[in-house]
Amino acid sequence: MRMQSIAQILNENQLGKEVTLHGWVYRIRTSGKLTFIILRDSTGIVQLLSSTKSLSEEQHRELSNLTVESSLEVTGIVKEDKRAVTGYEVEIKSYRIYQRNDSFPISRDLGEEFLxxxxxxxxxxxxxxxxxxxxxxxxxxxxxxxxxxxxxxxxxxxxxxxxxxxxxxxxxxxxxxxxxxxxxxxxxxxxxxxxxxxxxxxxxxxxxxxxxxxxxxxxxxxxxxxxxxxxxxxxxxxxxxxxxxxxxxxxxxxxxxxxxxxxxxxxxxxxxxxxxxxxxxxxxxxxxxxxxxxxxxxxxxxxxxxxxxxxxxxxxxxxxxxxxxxxxxxxxxxxxxxxxxxxxxxxxxxxxxxxxxxxxxxxxxxxxxxxxxxxxxxxxxxxxxxxxxxxxxxxxxxxxxxxxxxxxxxxxxxxxxxxxxxxxxxxxxxx
RNA sequence: GCCGUUGUAGCUUAGCUGGUAGAGCACUCGGCUGUUAACCGAGCGGUCGUCGGUUCGAAUCCGACCAGCGGCGCCA
CATH class of the missing domain: 3.30.930.10 (Bira Bifunctional Protein; Domain 2)
Incomplete structure (x- = not known):
C-alpha cells in the first residue's frame, strides 16, 4: 500500500485503483445515507464517498460525524465522477481518524481582523x-x-x-x-x-x-x-x-x-x-x-x-x-x-x-x-x-x-x- | 504625528425619529442514496466595548475612557 497525494490521483491512470490518501476534512455534507467528504492535502482537494455499501453502519456513522479540519487517512477506489468537485471520487473502504476536532473557528463570512x-x-x-x-x-x-x-x-x-x-x-x-x-x-x-x-x-x-x-x-x-x-x-x-x-x-x-x-x-x-x-x-x-x-x-x-x-x-x-x-x-x-x-x-x-x-x-x-x-x-x-x-x-x-x-x-x-x-x-x- | 471611522451571539451582521434584541453561518438533534459554501425542520447561544449622565424607560441620545480599523506622512 502506497501513500499518495491528491494531485497524483486526479487522472485517468488511477481509475479503478486502490489508493491511500491522508489529509484534512475541507467540507463535509450528508445526503440521506451518503456522506461526501472533501479531503484536502497540500496538493489539492478530492471528494470522498462514505456509504454503507462499502462500510459498516457504525463506520459510516463515525465518518459522517467528522468535523471540518479533522485529520484522517483513507483507503478506497478511485472513480471518475463529473459531479465531484475535481472530477474524481474515492469510495472509502477503510480509514483511520487521527483527530476529530471540535468546531473549527473559521467558517464563512469572515472579517479581516478575525482572519x-x-x-x-x-x-x-x-x-x-x-x-x-x-x-x-x-x-x-x-x-x-x-x-x-x-x-x-x-x-x-x-x-x-x-x-x-x-x-x-x-x-x-x-x-x-x-x-x-x-x-x-x-x-x-x-x-x-x-x-x-x-x-x-x-x-x-x-x-x-x-x-x-x-x-x-x-x-x-x-x-x-x-x-x-x-x-x-x-x-x-x-x-x-x-x-x-x-x-x-x-x-x-x-x-x-x-x-x-x-x-x-x-x-x-x-x-x-x-x-x-x-x-x-x-x-x-x-x-x-x-x-x-x-x-x-x-x-x-x-x-x-x-x-x-x-x-x-x-x-x-x-x-x-x-x-x-x-x-x-x-x-x-x-x-x-x-x-x-x-x-x-x-x-x-x-x-x-x-x-x-x-x-x-x-x-x-x-x-x-x-x-x-x-x-x-x-x-x-x-x-x-x-x-x-x-x-x-x-x-x-x-x-x-x-x-x-x-x-x-x-x-x-x-x-x-x-x-x-x-x-x-x-x-x-x-x- | 495628523485626519477619519467602528465596537450587538464563536463568526458575519439587522435593529429608522428612545419602548430592554432579530437573522445567516458554525455547533447539537432529526429528515433526505448524489451533495457542490447542499437543502428542510427543531434546538443551543447576547450583562448590545466600559463607566457615568439625561429619561418613566437607553443597543439607540450626551460625556469620558478603553480597544480596534482605514488613510496620509515616512519608506521597501
Missing part, C-alpha cells in the same frame, strides 16, 4: 495556500536569478549599531547592558562584501519602527538586496528589470492554478517583460502636470501621486535622477548635473507604486564625507563604511527590493498583510 487573529489557522485555506505557494516561487526565483548570474549570497548581521538612513525608525534591543538596533537595510554591509566577491545579494529581514498604518507597510519585512562593483545606475537597472521579468515569468509558469484561484489576471503578468521605461524625475513632473496632477519639481512622490501616475502604465517604470534633496546622503550626484542623483525607484503598475529603490553609490571619500556633514551625521559612527572609500574604492551600485511588496503586487492583494503569512504591524505581533 488576522486566526492567521495560523487561515493558512490552511485554499486562498492562503495559493499565496504561500506563489511566495515560495518568488523567493526561489530571486535566489536562482542571482546565482545564475554569478552573484554570491551573503549573510549580513541583523543586530547593528549604525543607522542606514535617519535615526528615528530603529528598533532598539537590549544587548548585554548596551543597546543595539535591528537592521533596517543591509546595504552598507553588502557594500563591504563587494571588495571580495564583487557581485553579492542577500534576502534578509529588515525592521522599521515607523508608526505606519498603511496598506503597503510592515514593521518586519523581507528585504532582497544586491550590490555590484564596477557598474553604474543604468547597468543596475538592466539587471533589475531582467530579475523582475524572471520572477514574474516563473510565477506564471509554475503557479497558474494558484493565480486562477486568486482571480489574478495572468495575461497582465505575461506582459511584464523587460525593458521597463526609464523616466527622469524632471520629465515625470512635466508629464504629471500634463495629466493635470498637482506636482512640481522638488515634490516627493507620495502614495496618491504614484497611483495617479501609474494608471498611465501597464508595466513597471523606473523613475531616475531625483533631486538631491529628496534622497539620502550616499547617492551619487550626476556629474552632468550635481543637483540630481544617479538613482532609481521602480514603481509597479495597477496602483501599487514603489517596490524597489537603488542607484549608484558615492565612492569618493571626500565627496561622501561632505554629504554626511550636510546631513549632520557623525563620521565616527560610520568609520567602517568610510574605510571602504579609503582602500581600493571602486564605482558600484545596488538596490533594495521589498519582496513582500513584490508579492503583494504579483498577487494583486488588497493589502500587503495579505501577501505575508505573519504580518508585523504597529499593533500586531500575534499570532
Amino acid at each position: 488576522l487573529d486566526n492567521r495560523h489557522l487561515w493558512l490552511r485555506s485554499r486562498e492562503f495556500t495559493a499565496v504561500l505557494k506563489i511566495r515560495s516561487t518568488i523567493f526561489k526565483a530571486f535566489n536562482d536569478f542571482y546565482y545564475g548570474n554569478g552573484y554570491y549570497q551573503v549573510q549580513p548581521p541583523i543586530m547593528v549599531s549604525t543607522a542606514t538612513e535617519g535615526g528615528s525608525t530603529l528598533f532598539k534591543v537590549p544587548f548585554f547592558g548596551e543597546e543595539v538596533s535591528l537592521t533596517q537595510s543591509s546595504q552598507f554591509y553588502l557594500e563591504t562584501f563587494i571588495f571580495s566577491l564583487e557581485k553579492v545579494f542577500t534576502v534578509s529581514p529588515s525592521f522599521r519602527a515607523e508608526k505606519s498604518r498603511t496598506r503597503r507597510h510592515l514593521t518586519e519585512y523581507w528585504h532582497a538586496e544586491a550590490e555590484v562593483a564596477w557598474i553604474g545606475n543604468e547597468e543596475m537597472m538592466q539587471v533589475e528589470e531582467k530579475m523582475i521579468e524572471y520572477i514574474v515569468s516563473k510565477v506564471v509558469e509554475e503557479n497558474e492554478e494558484e493565480l486562477k484561484l486568486l482571480g489574478r489576471d495572468i495575461d497582465f503578468l505575461r506582459n511584464i517583460k523587460a525593458p521597463f521605461q526609464r523616466i527622469r524625475y524632471a520629465d515625470l513632473m512635466k508629464m504629471a502636470q500634463g495629466w493635470g496632477l498637482n506636482l512640481k519639481y522638488g515634490d516627493d512622490l507620495g502614495a496618491d501621486e504614484e497611483r495617479d501616475i501609474m494608471v498611465h502604465f501597464d508595466k513597471p517604470i523606473f523613475v531616475t535622477h531625483f533631486p538631491r534633496s529628496l534622497k539620502t546622503f550616499y547617492h551619487m550626484p550626476d556629474p552632468d548635473n550635481p543637483e540630481e542623483i544617479l538613482c532609481h525607484d521602480l514603481l509597479a503598475p495597477e496602483g501599487y507604486g514603489e517596490i524597489l529603490g537603488g542607484g549608484e553609490r558615492i565612492w569618493d571619500l571626500k565627496q561622501l564625507e561632505q554629504r554626511m556633514a550636510e546631513s549632520n551625521l557623525d563620521t565616527r559612527d560610520y568609520y567602517w563604511y568610510l574605510d571602504l572609500r579609503r582602500y581600493g574604492s571602486v564605482p558600484h551600485s545596488g538596490f533594495g527590493l521589498g519582496l513582500d511588496r513584490l508579492a503583494w503586487w504579483i498577487l494583486k492583494q488588497e493589502t500587503i498583510r495579505d501577501a505575508i503569512p505573519y504580518p508585523r504591524t504597529i499593533r500586531r505581533t500575534r499570532p
Whole structure:
C-alpha cells in the first residue's frame, strides 16, 4: 500500500485503483445515507464517498460525524465522477481518524481582523495556500536569478549599531547592558562584501519602527538586496528589470492554478517583460502636470501621486535622477548635473507604486564625507563604511527590493498583510 | 504625528425619529442514496466595548475612557 497525494490521483491512470490518501476534512455534507467528504492535502482537494455499501453502519456513522479540519487517512477506489468537485471520487473502504476536532473557528463570512487573529489557522485555506505557494516561487526565483548570474549570497548581521538612513525608525534591543538596533537595510554591509566577491545579494529581514498604518507597510519585512562593483545606475537597472521579468515569468509558469484561484489576471503578468521605461524625475513632473496632477519639481512622490501616475502604465517604470534633496546622503550626484542623483525607484503598475529603490553609490571619500556633514551625521559612527572609500574604492551600485511588496503586487492583494503569512504591524505581533 | 471611522451571539451582521434584541453561518438533534459554501425542520447561544449622565424607560441620545480599523506622512 502506497501513500499518495491528491494531485497524483486526479487522472485517468488511477481509475479503478486502490489508493491511500491522508489529509484534512475541507467540507463535509450528508445526503440521506451518503456522506461526501472533501479531503484536502497540500496538493489539492478530492471528494470522498462514505456509504454503507462499502462500510459498516457504525463506520459510516463515525465518518459522517467528522468535523471540518479533522485529520484522517483513507483507503478506497478511485472513480471518475463529473459531479465531484475535481472530477474524481474515492469510495472509502477503510480509514483511520487521527483527530476529530471540535468546531473549527473559521467558517464563512469572515472579517479581516478575525482572519488576522486566526492567521495560523487561515493558512490552511485554499486562498492562503495559493499565496504561500506563489511566495515560495518568488523567493526561489530571486535566489536562482542571482546565482545564475554569478552573484554570491551573503549573510549580513541583523543586530547593528549604525543607522542606514535617519535615526528615528530603529528598533532598539537590549544587548548585554548596551543597546543595539535591528537592521533596517543591509546595504552598507553588502557594500563591504563587494571588495571580495564583487557581485553579492542577500534576502534578509529588515525592521522599521515607523508608526505606519498603511496598506503597503510592515514593521518586519523581507528585504532582497544586491550590490555590484564596477557598474553604474543604468547597468543596475538592466539587471533589475531582467530579475523582475524572471520572477514574474516563473510565477506564471509554475503557479497558474494558484493565480486562477486568486482571480489574478495572468495575461497582465505575461506582459511584464523587460525593458521597463526609464523616466527622469524632471520629465515625470512635466508629464504629471500634463495629466493635470498637482506636482512640481522638488515634490516627493507620495502614495496618491504614484497611483495617479501609474494608471498611465501597464508595466513597471523606473523613475531616475531625483533631486538631491529628496534622497539620502550616499547617492551619487550626476556629474552632468550635481543637483540630481544617479538613482532609481521602480514603481509597479495597477496602483501599487514603489517596490524597489537603488542607484549608484558615492565612492569618493571626500565627496561622501561632505554629504554626511550636510546631513549632520557623525563620521565616527560610520568609520567602517568610510574605510571602504579609503582602500581600493571602486564605482558600484545596488538596490533594495521589498519582496513582500513584490508579492503583494504579483498577487494583486488588497493589502500587503495579505501577501505575508505573519504580518508585523504597529499593533500586531500575534499570532 | 495628523485626519477619519467602528465596537450587538464563536463568526458575519439587522435593529429608522428612545419602548430592554432579530437573522445567516458554525455547533447539537432529526429528515433526505448524489451533495457542490447542499437543502428542510427543531434546538443551543447576547450583562448590545466600559463607566457615568439625561429619561418613566437607553443597543439607540450626551460625556469620558478603553480597544480596534482605514488613510496620509515616512519608506521597501
